[in-house]
Amino acid sequence: MQKIGVFVCWCGSNIAGTVDVERVAQAVANEPGVVISTDYQYMCSEAGQLKIRQAIKEYGLTGIVVCSCSPRMHEATFRKTAQAAGLNPYMVEIANIREQCSWIHKDKDEGTEKAIILAKAAIAKLHLNTPLKAGESAVTKRALVIGGGIAGIQTALDIADAGYEVDIVEKSPTIGGKMAQLDKTFPTLDCAACILTPKMVDASAHEKINLFTYSEVEGVSGFVGNFKVKIRKKARHVKADLCTGCGVCTEKCPSRKAPNEFNQGLNKRGAIYIPFAQAIPNVPVIDTEYCVKMKTGKCGLCATVCPSKAIDFEQQDEIVEREYGAIVAATGYKLINLDNFEEFGYAQNKDVITSLELERLMNAAGPTKGTLLRPSDNEHPHEIVFIQCVGSRDVSGCGKPYCSKICCMYTAKHAMMIRDKYPDTKVHVFYIDVRTPGKNFDEFYRRAVEEYGVDYIKGMVGKVVEKDGKLLVQGSDLIANEQIKIEADLVVLATAIEPDPSVKNLATMLTASIDTNNFLTEAHAKLRPVESPTAGVFLSGVCQGPKDVPETVAQASAAAAKVIGLLAKDKLTCNPCVANSNELLCNGCSQCANVCPYGAIEYINKEVNDHGKREVRRIALVNEAVCQGCGACTVTCPSGAMDLKGFTTRQIMAEVDAICK
Amino acid sequence: MTVNEKELAERVIRISGVNTKKCMKCGKCSGTCPSFEEMEYHPHQFVSMVEKGQIKKLMESKSIWTCLSCFACIERCPRSVEPAKLIEAVRVCVIRQQGENHLKANAVPEKLDENMPQQAIVSAFRKYSK
Structure with a gap:
C-alpha cells in the first residue's frame, strides 16, 4: 500500500476563488492510502515546497499528489521537490484543478466537486505508479545546418565559434541565399553584399565549418544527439579540388x-x-x-x-553519410507564384515585376549594372507604381492568409532609393496598411514620404493593363474616395513570400511539424520559438515564419545557442515515460511501427520463453532514446502488448474508474 | 440605427450571405470596379454602410442600378467579402418593396443586342428579375 500525501494549492485566488480548497483537502483525506492532506497558498513557492519535503520525511510518503495548475507548468518543479526529499520523481501526480476547474467554472460548488474528482483520480493512478529511471544516450558533437542563406550561415558561425563542428548543406551551387540577391538592406541602407559576403568567407574559411553546396539532404534517421543523415552531393561536373575559379x-x-x-x-x-x-x-x-x-x-x-583540367562530364552524384547531434532547419523562402493574380498582368507585361526583380535591376552587379531600366525597352521609367500586399493577407484562396512582414519596409526602401537616385521619377505606393514596427523602421517609412516625396495612396490596385507602351494602373484612393488611373512605366509587385517548397519533404524526414502554410512549427510560440517539437531539431530564419534580415540573424543566433547547449552535454537524459512492448503478447503485426511518428519502433527476431515453450518470434522493440511517449502505439496495438511507462493502461483505467465512481 | 433599419441590415446580410466583418478595408473592390464613376456609393462603401446599418441610404441611391453585376469585386476581393452580393441584396430589398420587377421577361428579346456578351444578359436577369 502506498503512503500518499495530497497537497492542494490555492494559487492565490486563481484556484481558491472558484474552488473550495479546504473542502478538497478534507474530501480526499480518507481516500485509501492518503496519510496527509493539506492546502497552502502557493505550493510552488519555496515555503510550499518545503511543506511537501517535510511531509515526505515526516510521514514516510511513497508518493504525492499535488492539486494545482497544469502539469505543463509545474510538474517538473514538484518532481524536483520530491527528488530532493528522496522520493522517485515519477511518484508525483498532478491534478489540474486550475485550468480544468477554477478557470473554466464560475460556480464554486461545481468547481469544487470536479476538483475533488480529479484529486481522487490522481490518487487512484498513484497507487499503481512505479519508480521510473531515466536512461541516458551519448551526443555526437557535430551539428547540421540545412540551408546556406544568412540564417544558416549565422547559425553555423555561432555554433562553430563555440568550438563545435558544423556542416552546412545548401541545395544551390553557392551559399548566400536570398540576401545575396538584395541590393541594399533597410533601415540603414548598407549594401547587402558588403555585409553578407564577409560572413560567407568566414563560414567557408572556418576550420569547424564544412560546406556541402549543390547538395541535398536525402534521408534522416536516429534521434536527438544521434542523427544519421544521408547527403546527396549533386554532380557539378567540375572537380572542385582542381578548379581554380578562373572563370x-x-x-x-x-x-x-x-x-x-x-x-x-x-x-x-x-x-x-x-x-x-x-x-x-x-x-x-x-x-x-x-x-x-x-x-x-x-x-x-x-x-x-580549362587550364587545370577540372571539367568532368562523367561525374556522378555522391551520397555521403554523416552523424550529427543536432539539426537546424534554415531553408528560407521563395516568392509565391503570381498565376492567380492575372489582374496585375505579371505574365503579360515585362514591365510588371516583383520586388526581388527590382532588387536585381537596382544592383550594381545586376543585369543593368545598377541603372534602373525597365525590362521591355531598357528605357528609364519616369512613373513607377508599387503595389503592396500582392498575395499577402489573402483568404480568398489565391494568396496567403498571413502578412509577409518584410514588404512594407522594402517597398519604402525601393521608393526612397529611386527618388534619391532619379529625382525626376514619380513614385506611387498603393498600401492597405503600412506596418513598420521595429527599431528605426517607422522613421524610415516616414522619411520616404516626408523627405523623398513618395506618394503613398491608401487603397488597392484593381487592375493593370498595357496601353500604348504604358501600364494603365487603376486603383482606389480610399481617403479621397476616388478611383484613380495612373499611366505608369513600371509596376512593382510586393509579392507574398512562402516557405521554400523543399521544407515539406524535409519536415517529413525530420518528423518536424509544419503548419497549414508550410512554415515549420515551433515547440512553443512564445517560450520555445527556435525549437521544433521534435527533440534535437531547431529552426532558423523564414522557414519558421516571415522575418527580415535583423530578425533572421537574431533567431539564427538563438537557434545556435540552443544547439550549443545540446552539444555541450556529454549525455542526454531520456524521458522514462516511454513505450515498451510485452514480448509474450506481441504478435509482430507492425502496426505500432507504422503509426510511430518518431520511427522509434523496430522489429527484431528474438527467442522468447512462452510458459516454458521456447521459440523465435518477430517482436517490436522500442528505442527508448527516440520514443517521445506519445502513446500512439499503445492504442494501435491490437494485442495489448504495447504499454506506456508512467501511463499504463491499468493506470489510466484506474483514473477513469475513480472519476466514474 | 432605428429598429426598422436594423431589420433591413439583417435582411441584407441574410439575403447576401456576406460577412462584412471580413473586410480589411483595402479598397480593391473600388479599385477594380468598372462602374465606379457612375456610382454615388462605391463598392467598399457598400460594405461599411451595410455594417453600419445605413441601408435606406443605399436603397434610395442610384448606385444600386449602376452596378453592372460584373462581379469583378467578388473575383478580386482578397478576403472573400463579395460586395456585389451586398449590392444585389439591397436591390432585392427595393424590388420586393415595389412588388414588381424592373424588367419584364417578355420585354427582353427586343432589347437584345447580338454583340452583348452572354454574361451581361445573365447579369441583367439577375439584376432586374428578382
Whole structure:
C-alpha cells in the first residue's frame, strides 16, 4: 500500500476563488492510502515546497499528489521537490484543478466537486505508479545546418565559434541565399553584399565549418544527439579540388539560353556558370539541361579551355553519410507564384515585376549594372507604381492568409532609393496598411514620404493593363474616395513570400511539424520559438515564419545557442515515460511501427520463453532514446502488448474508474 | 440605427450571405470596379454602410442600378467579402418593396443586342428579375 500525501494549492485566488480548497483537502483525506492532506497558498513557492519535503520525511510518503495548475507548468518543479526529499520523481501526480476547474467554472460548488474528482483520480493512478529511471544516450558533437542563406550561415558561425563542428548543406551551387540577391538592406541602407559576403568567407574559411553546396539532404534517421543523415552531393561536373575559379569556362560556353536564377531570370547565363562573382565556393556548375555537350555530345569547349583540367562530364552524384547531434532547419523562402493574380498582368507585361526583380535591376552587379531600366525597352521609367500586399493577407484562396512582414519596409526602401537616385521619377505606393514596427523602421517609412516625396495612396490596385507602351494602373484612393488611373512605366509587385517548397519533404524526414502554410512549427510560440517539437531539431530564419534580415540573424543566433547547449552535454537524459512492448503478447503485426511518428519502433527476431515453450518470434522493440511517449502505439496495438511507462493502461483505467465512481 | 433599419441590415446580410466583418478595408473592390464613376456609393462603401446599418441610404441611391453585376469585386476581393452580393441584396430589398420587377421577361428579346456578351444578359436577369 502506498503512503500518499495530497497537497492542494490555492494559487492565490486563481484556484481558491472558484474552488473550495479546504473542502478538497478534507474530501480526499480518507481516500485509501492518503496519510496527509493539506492546502497552502502557493505550493510552488519555496515555503510550499518545503511543506511537501517535510511531509515526505515526516510521514514516510511513497508518493504525492499535488492539486494545482497544469502539469505543463509545474510538474517538473514538484518532481524536483520530491527528488530532493528522496522520493522517485515519477511518484508525483498532478491534478489540474486550475485550468480544468477554477478557470473554466464560475460556480464554486461545481468547481469544487470536479476538483475533488480529479484529486481522487490522481490518487487512484498513484497507487499503481512505479519508480521510473531515466536512461541516458551519448551526443555526437557535430551539428547540421540545412540551408546556406544568412540564417544558416549565422547559425553555423555561432555554433562553430563555440568550438563545435558544423556542416552546412545548401541545395544551390553557392551559399548566400536570398540576401545575396538584395541590393541594399533597410533601415540603414548598407549594401547587402558588403555585409553578407564577409560572413560567407568566414563560414567557408572556418576550420569547424564544412560546406556541402549543390547538395541535398536525402534521408534522416536516429534521434536527438544521434542523427544519421544521408547527403546527396549533386554532380557539378567540375572537380572542385582542381578548379581554380578562373572563370574561363563560363566565358567561353557557347550556350547562352539558360535563365539566370540569380538575376531572377532577367537575363541569361551560360550552361557552365558561377551564380555571382563572390559565390562560395568559387567553383562553376554545369547545368545539364542546357549543356550542348551533355545533350548532343558535341562541344566540350569548357573542357578544352580549362587550364587545370577540372571539367568532368562523367561525374556522378555522391551520397555521403554523416552523424550529427543536432539539426537546424534554415531553408528560407521563395516568392509565391503570381498565376492567380492575372489582374496585375505579371505574365503579360515585362514591365510588371516583383520586388526581388527590382532588387536585381537596382544592383550594381545586376543585369543593368545598377541603372534602373525597365525590362521591355531598357528605357528609364519616369512613373513607377508599387503595389503592396500582392498575395499577402489573402483568404480568398489565391494568396496567403498571413502578412509577409518584410514588404512594407522594402517597398519604402525601393521608393526612397529611386527618388534619391532619379529625382525626376514619380513614385506611387498603393498600401492597405503600412506596418513598420521595429527599431528605426517607422522613421524610415516616414522619411520616404516626408523627405523623398513618395506618394503613398491608401487603397488597392484593381487592375493593370498595357496601353500604348504604358501600364494603365487603376486603383482606389480610399481617403479621397476616388478611383484613380495612373499611366505608369513600371509596376512593382510586393509579392507574398512562402516557405521554400523543399521544407515539406524535409519536415517529413525530420518528423518536424509544419503548419497549414508550410512554415515549420515551433515547440512553443512564445517560450520555445527556435525549437521544433521534435527533440534535437531547431529552426532558423523564414522557414519558421516571415522575418527580415535583423530578425533572421537574431533567431539564427538563438537557434545556435540552443544547439550549443545540446552539444555541450556529454549525455542526454531520456524521458522514462516511454513505450515498451510485452514480448509474450506481441504478435509482430507492425502496426505500432507504422503509426510511430518518431520511427522509434523496430522489429527484431528474438527467442522468447512462452510458459516454458521456447521459440523465435518477430517482436517490436522500442528505442527508448527516440520514443517521445506519445502513446500512439499503445492504442494501435491490437494485442495489448504495447504499454506506456508512467501511463499504463491499468493506470489510466484506474483514473477513469475513480472519476466514474 | 432605428429598429426598422436594423431589420433591413439583417435582411441584407441574410439575403447576401456576406460577412462584412471580413473586410480589411483595402479598397480593391473600388479599385477594380468598372462602374465606379457612375456610382454615388462605391463598392467598399457598400460594405461599411451595410455594417453600419445605413441601408435606406443605399436603397434610395442610384448606385444600386449602376452596378453592372460584373462581379469583378467578388473575383478580386482578397478576403472573400463579395460586395456585389451586398449590392444585389439591397436591390432585392427595393424590388420586393415595389412588388414588381424592373424588367419584364417578355420585354427582353427586343432589347437584345447580338454583340452583348452572354454574361451581361445573365447579369441583367439577375439584376432586374428578382
